[in-house]
Amino acid sequence: MKILAIDTSNRPLSVAVMDDSHLLAQTTLTTHRKHAEFLMPVIEDLVKKSDLTLEDLQRVVVACGPGSYTGIRMAVTAAKTIAQTLGIELVMVSSLLTLALNIQQPDVLINPIFDGRNQNMFTGLYRNKNGRPETVIDDQHINLTDWLNLIKKYDQKILILGDTDSFKDDMKAALGDQLIVADQLAGIPNAALLGEYGMALKAVTNVDAVVPRYLRLTKAEADWKKLHPNEDTHDYVEKI
Amino acid sequence: MARDLVLSFETSCDETSVAVIENGEKILSNIVATQIKSHQRFGGVVPEVASRHHIEQITGCIEDALSEANVSYDDLTSVAVTYGPGLVGALLIGVTAAKVVAWAHHLPLVPVNHLAGHIYGARLVEPIEFPAMALVVSGGHTELVYMPEEGKFEIIGETRDDAAGEAYDKIGRVLGINYPAGKTVDEMAHRGKDTFHFPRAMDHDDNFDFSFSGLKSAFINTVHHADQVHETLNKNDLAASFQQAVIDVLADKTVRALHDYPVKQLILGGGVAANKGLRARLTDELEKFKNTSLELVPLSLCGDNAAMIGAAGEMLYRHGVRGDATLNANPGLEFEWIKVKHEITSV
Numbered sequence A: 001m002k003i004l005a006i007d008t009s010n011r012p013l014s015v016a017v018m019d020d021s022h023l024l025a026q027t028t029l030t031t032h033r034k035h036a037e038f039l040m041p042v043i044e045d046l047v048k049k050s051d052l053t054l055e056d057l058q059r060v061v062v063a064c065g066p067g068s069y070t071g072i073r074m075a076v077t078a079a080k081t082i083a084q085t086l087g088i089e090l091v092m093v094s095s096l097l098t099l100a101l102n103i104q105q106p107d108v109l110i111n112p113i114f115d116g117r118n119q120n121m122f123t124g125l126y127r128n129k130n131g132r133p134e135t136v137i138d139d140q141h142i143n144l145t146d147w148l149n150l151i152k153k154y155d156q157k158i159l160i161l162g163d164t165d166s167f168k169d170d171m172k173a174a175l176g177d178q179l180i181v182a183d184q185l186a187g188i189p190n191a192a193l194l195g196e197y198g199m200a201l202k203a204v205t206n207v208d209a210v211v212p213r214y215l216r217l218t219k220a221e222a223d224w225k226k227l228h229p230n231e232d233t234h235d236y237v238e239k240i
Numbered sequence B: 001m002a003r004d005l006v007l008s009f010e011t012s013c014d015e016t017s018v019a020v021i022e023n024g025e026k027i028l029s030n031i032v033a034t035q036i037k038s039h040q041r042f043g044g045v046v047p048e049v050a051s052r053h054h055i056e057q058i059t060g061c062i063e064d065a066l067s068e069a070n071v072s073y074d075d076l077t078s079v080a081v082t083y084g085p086g087l088v089g090a091l092l093i094g095v096t097a098a099k100v101v102a103w104a105h106h107l108p109l110v111p112v113n114h115l116a117g118h119i120y121g122a123r124l125v126e127p128i129e130f131p132a133m134a135l136v137v138s139g140g141h142t143e144l145v146y147m148p149e150e151g152k153f154e155i156i157g158e159t160r161d162d163a164a165g166e167a168y169d170k171i172g173r174v175l176g177i178n179y180p181a182g183k184t185v186d187e188m189a190h191r192g193k194d195t196f197h198f199p200r201a202m203d204h205d206d207n208f209d210f211s212f213s214g215l216k217s218a219f220i221n222t223v224h225h226a227d228q229v230h231e232t233l234n235k236n237d238l239a240a241s242f243q244q245a246v247i248d249v250l251a252d253k254t255v256r257a258l259h260d261y262p263v264k265q266l267i268l269g270g271g272v273a274a275n276k277g278l279r280a281r282l283t284d285e286l287e288k289f290k291n292t293s294l295e296l297v298p299l300s301l302c303g304d305n306a307a308m309i310g311a312a313g314e315m316l317y318r319h320g321v322r323g324d325a326t327l328n329a330n331p332g333l334e335f336e337w338i339k340v341k342h343e344i345t346s347v
């Protein structure tokens, strides 16, 4: 199966073209944030360098969030449009799980983190089982204190990776030697691993309905919901 | 003649739209998914919410546009997309989707200025004849654009502060009208009279620029003052007075521009171009210009839509305009400014 894998969830951009679990071509950049300008040229270039035509592609695997709102929209818009317009399969993978794929150790709890600012994080807890990460605590948007309360009941080592800078000191203070901070490289998504992981998953059945996993309402919507707790979440968009 | 078919995208604000346009002038389909209901919750467009809605809608709109036009990707000649001005996150959805479709089906990509789209809405009714002038009035823009020839757009005047549509929404809020307020204010104005005589800002200045924030403030102060002294003002008269001030300035400046730049056509486009008062006034004024015809963009195409982007896109395509895979959204995109001749001719 020929697979295109895309992750632009945060600052890094990683794209890979795979033939089953064989990597044909990959680009990973951390030098810029201009995903809008770089994503399509990188995809075009990698398909060409893989000696494929785009008609050969059979599946798109996308890291669909959480992450930077613009970043995950860029990847998901590209991925869902590629899937729809070429009539190929689309697979969605958590952007946090995508980072967890960088850790192969079986005996630690893997805690990928994206900075949500003001001591908030997008995070989840994973452990490796039969060489694949399985969820221990679901991905969520949460503040550091509440997250520490959730994870303190585990006695395995907890390995944090990703945007660890704003959190590692407080987490070290709370968890002591139980905490391991992964090195920088482990915090950079690897689209080849994403593609390989997504190969085994079920494709989405309705490509048109796909949206990124923001895991957080916009402020306007959250405020509105507070004032209108009983309002139906009906469809706000209508074709005219 | 072979059919030239443009698949066009528009996502600059709160409408997700995809269209198929034949030979730049015939609408085969024009799918518009509007988010107005959603943003009405907040009293105006929330950019992040708009971006989220666009991504929900985009591929469904592509499928609907193709199937309603009864064409396949193989039939298409080019892909056109709005890349600015507008909300950056919203623009990016259309730009990304358009780039994917162009790449996936080996089609040329044509970046289109949203305002050129509003002007080219007129082309879907009648061919544009040059030189032409356009008054583009919407929630985000108030501009006089001179077009000496096809493919050339030159700004001769624009708003210095609020766009006309923005002023409508702001005074609408004071009158208790939910966003977007233009249509309701227009209807109320027709039931009232200009009794308040609000200021006509910059009406006699020696340029073609507009300003609506002073008018907006005068309106709000009048209402607040009445509230303080427990006086009830006639809302229809308030609306009529506001609308008359807006229309006077728009019409006066446009008429003066037509004197300085004689053109074959005056095009009125943009969301506020749906305003009945403005349409009637310009129709009257144009009686005096025997060599200039008035092209009112039809009501159904005044709001944001991809059909108008396809009409402009076909023209730009013929002129060799192309975008590549690096095309980015340009939220502040502008036409070129030209130094207006007015100062010289009015001496």
Ligand SMILES: [Zn+2]
Residues within 6 Å of the ligand: B114, B118, B138, B270, B271, B303, B304
């Ligand atoms: Zn517009």
